[in-house]
Amino acid sequence: MSEERFILDVIEEASAKRRSDRRRFMRMAAGAGAVGGLAMLGACNNDDDNVIIVPTPTPTAPATGSVTDADVLNFALQLEYLEAQFYSYAAFGTGINSALQGGVGTQGTVVSSTSGQPRQVAFQDPIVAQYAREIAYDEIAHVTFLRSALGSSAVAQPALNLSGDANGAFTAAARAAGVVSSTGTFDPYASDENFLLAAYIFEDVGVTAYMGGVALLTNKTFIEAAAGIHAAEAYHAGLVRSVLYRKGLSNASLITAAGQISDARDSLDGSTDLDQGIVATVNGTQTANIVPADSNAIAFVRTPQQVLNVVYLNKAAVTGGGFFPNGLNGNVRTSAASG
Amino acid sequence: MTESEQLLDAFDARAERRNQRRDFFKTAMGAAAAGVTAFTLASKAGAQSTVTDTDVLNFALNLEYLEAQFYAFAANGTGLASSQLTGTGTQGAVTGGRKVTFTDPVVARYAQEIAADEAAHVAFLRTALGTAAVAQPAINISGDANGAFTAAARAAGVVSSTGTFDPYASDENFLLGAYIFEDVGVTAYKGASPLITNKTFLQAAAGILAVEAYHAAIVRGALYAKGVQTPALITAAGQISDARDSLDGTSDLDQGIAAQTINGQLVSNIVPLDTNGIAFSRTPGQVLNIVYLNRASVTLGGFFPAGVNGNVRASAAN
Numbered sequence: 001m002s003e004e005r006f007i008l009d010v011i012e013e014a015s016a017k018r019r020s021d022r023r024r025f026m027r028m029a030a031g032a033g034a035v036g037g038l039a040m041l042g043a044c045n046n047d048d049d050n051v052i053i054v055p056t057p058t059p060t061a062p063a064t065g066s067v068t069d070a071d072v073l074n075f076a077l078q079l080e081y082l083e084a085q086f087y088s089y090a091a092f093g094t095g096i097n098s099a100l101q102g103g104v105g106t107q108g109t110v111v112s113s114t115s116g117q118p119r120q121v122a123f124q125d126p127i128v129a130q131y132a133r134e135i136a137y138d139e140i141a142h143v144t145f146l147r148s149a150l151g152s153s154a155v156a157q158p159a160l161n162l163s164g165d166a167n168g169a170f171t172a173a174a175r176a177a178g179v180v181s182s183t184g185t186f187d188p189y190a191s192d193e194n195f196l197l198a199a200y201i202f203e204d205v206g207v208t209a210y211m212g213g214v215a216l217l218t219n220k221t222f223i224e225a226a227a228g229i230h231a232a233e234a235y236h237a238g239l240v241r242s243v244l245y246r247k248g249l250s251n252a253s254l255i256t257a258a259g260q261i262s263d264a265r266d267s268l269d270g271s272t273d274l275d276q277g278i279v280a281t282v283n284g285t286q287t288a289n290i291v292p293a294d295s296n297a298i299a300f301v302r303t304p305q306q307v308l309n310v311v312y313l314n315k316a317a318v319t320g321g322g323f324f325p326n327g328l329n330g331n332v333r334t335s336a337a338s339g
Numbered sequence: 340m341t342e343s344e345q346l347l348d349a350f351d352a353r354a355e356r357r358n359q360r361r362d363f364f365k366t367a368m369g370a371a372a373a374g375v376t377a378f379t380l381a382s383k384a385g386a387q388s389t390v391t392d393t394d395v396l397n398f399a400l401n402l403e404y405l406e407a408q409f410y411a412f413a414a415n416g417t418g419l420a421s422s423q424l425t426g427t428g429t430q431g432a433v434t435g436g437r438k439v440t441f442t443d444p445v446v447a448r449y450a451q452e453i454a455a456d457e458a459a460h461v462a463f464l465r466t467a468l469g470t471a472a473v474a475q476p477a478i479n480i481s482g483d484a485n486g487a488f489t490a491a492a493r494a495a496g497v498v499s500s501t502g503t504f505d506p507y508a509s510d511e512n513f514l515l516g517a518y519i520f521e522d523v524g525v526t527a528y529k530g531a532s533p534l535i536t537n538k539t540f541l542q543a544a545a546g547i548l549a550v551e552a553y554h555a556a557i558v559r560g561a562l563y564a565k566g567v568q569t570p571a572l573i574t575a576a577g578q579i580s581d582a583r584d585s586l587d588g589t590s591d592l593d594q595g596i597a598a599q600t601i602n603g604q605l606v607s608n609i610v611p612l613d614t615n616g617i618a619f620s621r622t623p624g625q626v627l628n629i630v631y632l633n634r635a636s637v638t639l640g641g642f643f644p645a646g647v648n649g650n651v652r653a654s655a656a657n
Contacts, residue, residue, distance in 0.1 A: 127564060130598060130607035137606065141616030207549055215542040220533045227532040227545055228617030231525055234549040235610040235618075238556030246445060246564075288448040291553040297459035298546030299553075 067304075067332065069222055072213045074155045074330040075304050076226070077146040079209060081157040082311070082323055083202050084143045085110050086118070087136035089162065090188070090195055091129070093120030100143050101157040105329025108159025116164030116171075116187045121195045128192045128243065135199070135236050142229055149225070155329035161322070164189050169323040170198055172313050177264035179257045196244050197257050203237035204292055205265065205310050208274065208302040215301075234299065241290045245278045255279055262292075268315045269306040270338040305336035315339040390623075390651060392540050395531050397473045397649035398623050399544070400464040402527060404475040405630065405642055406520050407461045410454035412436030412480065413506070413513055414447070419475075423461055428648030430474035435481025437507045446510045446561060453517070453554050460547055467543070473648035480642065482507050487642045488516060490632055495582035497575045514562050515575055521555035522611060523583065523621070523629055526592060530620035552618070559609045563596045573597050580611075586634045587625040588657040624655030 084096050095110055095118070110118060123129035147154045161169040164187030173179075174186030179197070188198030210230035217223045241258070248255035259277030266275045280289035293299050302310070309315055313322030317337040320327030327333050408418050416438030424430060441447035465472045479487040482505030491497075492504030497515070506516025528548035535541045559576070566573040577595030584593045594611035612618055621629075628634055632641030636656035639646035646652050 126605070127567070127607070130605050131609065133601070133604060133606040134609060137601070138610060138612060138616040141612070141614065145615040145617065211542065211545050211549060214532070214545045215538050223541070224529065224533050224620065225615075225617055227529050227548060228612075228615075228620070230545060231529060231548055231552040231618035232610055232612055232616055234552035235556040238553035239560050239609050241553075242449075242557050242560050249445070282451075288445070288452050290449065290452060290557055291456060291550055293456065293459075293546075293550050293553075295459065296463040296543075296546075297456035297550055298463065298543060299549035301542065301546070 067216055069217050069219050070150060070153045071331045072216050072226075072304075073146055073150055073222065074153070075307075075328070075332045076210065076213055076229070077143065077150065077154060078158060078324075078328045078330070079206060079307070079311070080139055080142040080146060082160055082162075083206065084136070084139035085157075085160055086162050086188075086198065086202065087132060087139050089118035090121045090198075091132040091136040096140055096143065100140075100147065103147070103154040103156035103329075104152075105155045106158060106326065107156035108326055111159060111161045111163055111168075111325065113163050113165045113167065116166075116168055116185065116189070118162045118164070119189050121189050121192065123192055123195075125192050128196065131239060131243065132195065132199075135239075138232055138236070142232070145225070145229075149222070158324055158329050159326045161325050162188075169313065169325075170201075172322060173201060173261070173264065176313065177257075177260040179260050193247070193251070193254060196240060196247070197254070197261065199236075199240045200244060200258055201261055203233060203240050204262075204275065205302070205307060206233040207237050208300050209304070209307045211299055211301040212303050212307075238290060241278050241292075242288075245288055245290060248278065265310050268309040268313065268338060269302060270309070270315075270336065274300040274302060274306075303336065304332045305334065306338065308333070308335035309338050390534050392535055392537050393468065393471050394650045395534050395544075395623075396464055396468055396540065397471070398647070398651040399528065399531065399547070400461065400468065400473060401476060401643070401647035401649065402524060402626070402630070403457060403460045403464060405478055405480070406524065407454070407457035408433050408436060408475075408478055409480045409506075409516065409520065410450060410457050413439045413516070414450040414454040419458060419461065423458075423465065424475040426465070426468075426472040426474035426648070427470075428473045429476060429645060431477025431645055433475075434477070434479045434644075435483065435486055437482075439507050439510070439513045441510050441513075443510050446514065449557050449561065450513065450517075453557070456550055456554065460550075463543070463547075467540070476643055476648045477645040478642060479644050480506075487632065487644075488519075490641060491519060491579070491582065494632065495575075495578040497578050511562075511565065511569065511572055514558055514565070515572070515579065517554075517558045518562060518576055519579055521551060521558050522580075522593065523626060524551040525555055526619045526621040527623070527626040529618055530622050530626070532620075556609060559596050563607060563609060566596070583629050586628040586632065586657070587621060588628070588634075588655060592619040592621060592625075622655065623651045624653065625657075627652070627654035628657060 088096050101107060164170055166185045170188050171186045175182055180186050188194045210226055210233055214223055214226045214230060217226055244254050244258055262275040262277040266273055276289055276292040278289055279286050311323045312318055312335050314335060315338045317335055319334050411418050418433050482488055484503045488506050489504045493500055498504050506512045528544055528551060535544055562572050562576055573596055577597055580593040580595040584591060594608055596608055598605045598607050630642045631637055631654050633654060634657040637654055638652050
């Protein structure tokens with residue numbers, strides 16, 4: 001077994017072991033998995049509230065092959081293209097600069113149509129408008145940064161479906177989630193609330209994606225930079241979730257929709273519960289759940305393949321669909337066989 | 340060779356390849372890294388360059404004790420269970436802390452959620468460290484005239500030089516007290532990320548980093564929204580941000596929550612990032628400058644009147 005595949009398998013196994021929700025606790029056996037600095041993790045106690053991260057001797061995660069730092073950054077770059085374009089249109093009514101879209105692979109455009117086309121949201125809440133602008137600037141900065149870090153290795157922006165019409169990826173996602181009926185349409189640009197729900201689709205996925213990416217990178221400078229973008233996406237997600245929660249107190253459909261989207265993502269990315277809506281029941285009372293995290297209060301992680309299940313809107317192993325109609329560019333482009 | 344030995348060898352070999360590639364990537368990253376506080380072990384004068392993973396996790400644990408106790412008292416009126424406080428070093432007591440009488444039920448729920456998360460972080464780190472975990476050192480979270488919060492608020496100008504700051508006295512004061520901690524937590528975990536060698540620990544640290552960022556967004560967003568009616572909150576947050584910057588050295592690592600005008604439009608600043616859209620880093624020494632409330636190199640003060648426990652305990656000399 002090659003060295004890189006070995007480490008990835010162990011990380012995947014360790015990652016898989018950590019996932020649990022607040023109501024499900026897994027006991028891990030310390031056993032033969034204790035490794036040097038990990039030996040201290042072998043000290044299991046009997047408290048079921050503690051999920052112990054211990055790599056087991058028998059990796060069961062599918063082999064992902066060797067992934068280079070450039071592969072990881074290019075994967076992240078394409079998620080940033082998707083987010084940057086969405087927020088740029090929603091906040092400003094225009095896409096990102098064309099100078100930021102070229103590179104290796106097949107360059108695509110933002111899919112357009114006559115109705116539901118990506119456009120500036122007519123925000124009713126000026127604070128939400130400010131948040132949209134702030135996030136847009138951040139995501140554009142991420143695109144710029146990753147392109148600079150990758151240099152001539154940067155992949156081009158692939159085709160993106162950001163349409164709000166009946167054929168748009170947002171409608172497909174909303175129908176699958178039950179947010180609209182099987183013949184309904186979801187236009188993320190039509191209102192503040194729709195914009196926030198669309199942002200909700202992306203932000204938590206970005207957090208889980210970067211958390212997986214940090215562990216796959218080898219270069220220390222890239223790791224720290226990825227951690228910094230990871231933090232930025234978590235700030236964004238916290239902002240979007242808390243705004244939805246606050247507005248949801250007077251508009252319960254927002255709380256419901258967020259939960260449906262969360263469940264839909266979970267149905268795409270495999271059997272483990274990696275996603276949580278914005279409310280939780282604690283001691284019989286519904287309360288806020290702004291922070292989606294496991295029983296250790298650690299954020300969830302998705303493999304690149306699971307992220308692709310979500311953005312391709314397909315639980316099978318495919319190379320395109322959903323928000324990326326022609327798939328991603330680069331070497332990491334196949335979703336997991338998740339069901 | 341056992342799998343664990345193979346794993347250690349694999350990590351060692353990767354570390355060696357990392358060292359060989361580091362200079363190349365530093366050059367390649369240079370142009371793109373404007374504004375990024377790049378951290379290299381070799382370049383920081385007086386850096387604790389032999390820091391182990393255990394040292395890093397114990398450093399984090401000290402900070403989590405502080406946050407967990409503050410939120411536990413503010414949300415629930417009681418501190419952490421005594422079984423969660425033992426370990427190596429000198430165990431200390433918590434001075435101060437009481438339940439906030441929240442007027443905004445949403446802020447009350449945020450406080451409870453954050454309190455649960457921080458307690459879980461303490462428990463997780465203690466379990467990961469096992470017998471190597473440090474005990475909770477003496478912590479001052481008092482809201483009286485001699486408390487660390489008052490010292491911080493006076494230094495920042497949030498209250499006068501003879502004023503008192505009680506973070507338990509109101510929703511707004513609680514949010515400002517939380518504001519003091521959360522962004523520092525994000526920068527601390529980010530700054531620690533290159534110091535951690537074990538990949539599983541690194542991913543766990545990334546997962547805690549993300550949660551602290553979620554918290555910081557909740558607190559900053561709540562202050563900003565309330566700041567529409569109460570501009571003094573925006574002012575106070577900016578003063579706290581400036582005070583932190585005055586403690587941790589010359590780089591601008593901190594931002595308040597005041598909106599900016601870009602291309603003629605108001606843009607919020609809930610998320611403190613550099614020009615690359617990347618969160619800031621603080622070294623452990625810089626984090627201690629802030630929590631010790633001292634820009635000099637000391638080993639105690641402020642929120643930790645006897646200093647933190649473990650090997651990473653001196654603030655930076657700024």
